[in-house]
Amino acid sequence: MSAVPEPWEDDERLLRALQLAVRDAAPPPHRVVEAAKAVYTWRTVDADLAALAYDSAMDELAGQVRSSGPVRTLSFSADDVHVEVEVGDDGLVGQLVPPGAGRIELWTAEGQVAAVTADELGCFCISPRPSGPVTLRCRLDSGVVIATEWLPL
Amino acid sequence: MLDDPPVATLIVAAAQGDQRAWDALVDRYAGLVWSTARGYRLGDSDAEDVCQTVWLRLVEQLGSLREPQALPGWLVTTTRRECLRVLRLAQRARPTDDPQELDLADDPDRTAADRDLLAGERAEALREAFASLPQHCRALLHLLVADPPPAYSEVSTRLHIPVGSIGPTRSRCLDKLRHCPALAGLLETEAAQAYTRNR
Numbered sequence: 419m420s421a422v423p424e425p426w427e428d429d430e431r432l433l434r435a436l437q438l439a440v441r442d443a444a445p446p447p448h449r450v451v452e453a454a455k456a457v458y459t460w461r462t463v464d465a466d467l468a469a470l471a472y473d474s475a476m477d478e479l480a481g482q483v484r485s486s487g488p489v490r491t492l493s494f495s496a497d498d499v500h501v502e503v504e505v506g507d508d509g510l511v512g513q514l515v516p517p518g519a520g521r522i523e524l525w526t527a528e529g530q531v532a533a534v535t536a537d538e539l540g541c542f543c544i545s546p547r548p549s550g551p552v553t554l555r556c557r558l559d560s561g562v563v564i565a566t567e568w569l570p571l
Numbered sequence: 572m573l574d575d576p577p578v579a580t581l582i583v584a585a586a587q588g589d590q591r592a593w594d595a596l597v598d599r600y601a602g603l604v605w606s607t608a609r610g611y612r613l614g615d616s617d618a619e620d621v622c623q624t625v626w627l628r629l630v631e632q633l634g635s636l637r638e639p640q641a642l643p644g645w646l647v648t649t650t651r652r653e654c655l656r657v658l659r660l661a662q663r664a665r666p667t668d669d670p671q672e673l674d675l676a677d678d679p680d681r682t683a684a685d686r687d688l689l690a691g692e693r694a695e696a697l698r699e700a701f702a703s704l705p706q707h708c709r710a711l712l713h714l715l716v717a718d719p720p721p722a723y724s725e726v727s728t729r730l731h732i733p734v735g736s737i738g739p740t741r742s743r744c745l746d747k748l749r750h751c752p753a754l755a756g757l758l759e760t761e762a763a764q765a766y767t768r769n770r
Contacts, residue, residue, distance in 0.1 A: 421755050423693070429745045436701060436748065437716035439694035446605035450619055454601055454626040458585075458593040461630050475659045476652075490660075527623055551624040568627035570620055570657065 457527065465555060465565040468494035468501055473569075494554075494566040501554060501564070505571050509545030512554070516540070520558035526550055547571055575599070575706045579639035586633035596642075597626065603643060603702045604650050610695055611654040621653045643702040644753060647695070693757065700751035708744035715741065 425431040472493040492503040500515040514520065517540035524532040524544050536542040536556070554566040576584075576595065584592035604625050608618040628649055636642065701709065707730075714726050727734040748754075 421759075422749055422757060426749060426754075429742060432745050432749060433712070433715060433741075435693070436697055436712065437718070439697040440701065440713075440716055441718075443602060443606035443694075443698055446601045446622070447615075447619075450605060450622055451597060451601045453619070453623055454597045454604075455590075455594050457623065457626045457630055458590055460627060461588075461633075467631055473656065476656060527627065550620050551627055553627075565631070568624055568631065570624060570653075570660070 453527070460525070460527070460553075462555070462565050465563045466496045468496040468499065468556075468564045468566045470567045470569060471495040471500075490571075492569070494564075496562075496564040499556070499558065499562055499564055501556065501566055503554075505547060507547065509543060509547050510571065511543045512536075512541070514540030514542075514556065514558065518558050518560055520556055520560075523555040523557075524548065525553050525555060577639075578642050582633060582636060582639050582642065585630075593630070596629075600643065600646055600702060603698060604646050606698060607647050607650040607695055608654055610692075611651075611658070613654060613657060617657050621650060621657060624653050625649050640703065641752075643699050647699050647753075692761075696753050696757055697748075700748055700753035703751055703753060704744065704747055707740075708747055711737070711740055712744055712748070 426435060470492065472491070474491040488507055490505040492505065494501040494503070501512055502515060503510055503512040512522070514536055517538065518536075519538050519540070520536045522534050522536050522542045522544070523530050524534075526548055527550060531548055532544050534542050534544055548571060551568045551570050553568050556562075556564050556566075558564075576592075578596075578599075581592045581596050581599075585596060601622075604622050605618070608621045613621065625646060629646070636645070701712065704712070710730055711726070714721055714729065721729075723734050723737045726732075726737055732740070
């Protein structure tokens with residue numbers, strides 16, 4: 419069985435399909451391209467990546483339970499540290515696991531917008547809720563530095 | 572005309588601090604990310620946020636990409652997931668307990684929407700496959716899909732290749748396109764989706 423739709427086995431028809439596909443794609447606005455290039459300044463060289471391990475917004479089951487309310491839960495994992503976050507309408511509440519104090523910075527693509535202290539239980543809160551993709555840069559008192567995967571809240 | 576640097580070279584350079592290599596990656600693939608996001612019918616502002624999230628993710632993963640040739644696929648997959656996230660977040664913002672909303676099987680407009688979706692997905696797969704072709708194939712096919720298509724003599728002049736080589740190169744490049752990983756399994760995916768809907 420062919421892996422592509424049968425008409426595409428013919429050169430002329432494949433070329434025609436490609437022509438339509440390429441024409442359908444409007445070029446990105448200049449500001450989108452420039453914004454993507456500017457993103458390069460956010461390369462972190464000193465922080466470990468804490469990857470997104472769980473997002474309740476993407477959880478099929480949670481999506482079907484409408485009464486779960488407006489709170490969204492996120493979980494990020496680096497090698498030795500996890501960051502649990504609850505996002506509400508007016509801000510976010512987070513905890514470092516295992517518990518430990520540190521400094522938490524919230525960055526958007528425009529730069530740092532907040533800096534708070536996590537207490538000895540690793541708890542912190544940040545308000546208001548930012549829009550667009552953000553990252554949390556956590557500098558633990560233990561010396562560990564992690565940055566959460568960029569994500570819109 | 573020199574070939575553009577291969578993707579692997581750009582990724583390695585960008586991972587090591589070369590802003591111009593990063594700019595070259597953006598120039599090459601920004602269109603793919605943007606058109607993928609727009610295919611999900613997101614508004615301009617949401618589509619821009621998705622694009623920015625995708626590029627931010629790439630910049631933090633430059634050092635750990637397992638297979639540079641798979642970058643177009645990674646970009647498309649990541650863009651799709653982030654579009655889905657935006658759509659889900661928008662859904663959560665307008666809560667409803669109406670079970671009807673959760674089941675689209677009875678939607679009379681579904682067939683037309685499915686057809687658009689199918690055509691859109693095929694076009695998206697073709698664009699992704701095209702983006703992964705070697706530079707000389709992309710340059711040639713890009714000229715050949717122009718409207719009206721240029722005479723082979725003009726193609727020969729612009730690409731600095733003999734007229735006699737254009738036909739055979741066109742065949743080879745189209746065959747490469749046909750066998751791109753981005754198109755592999757397209758029919759299987761469509762069959763599986765049809766099966767799921769008609770259960």
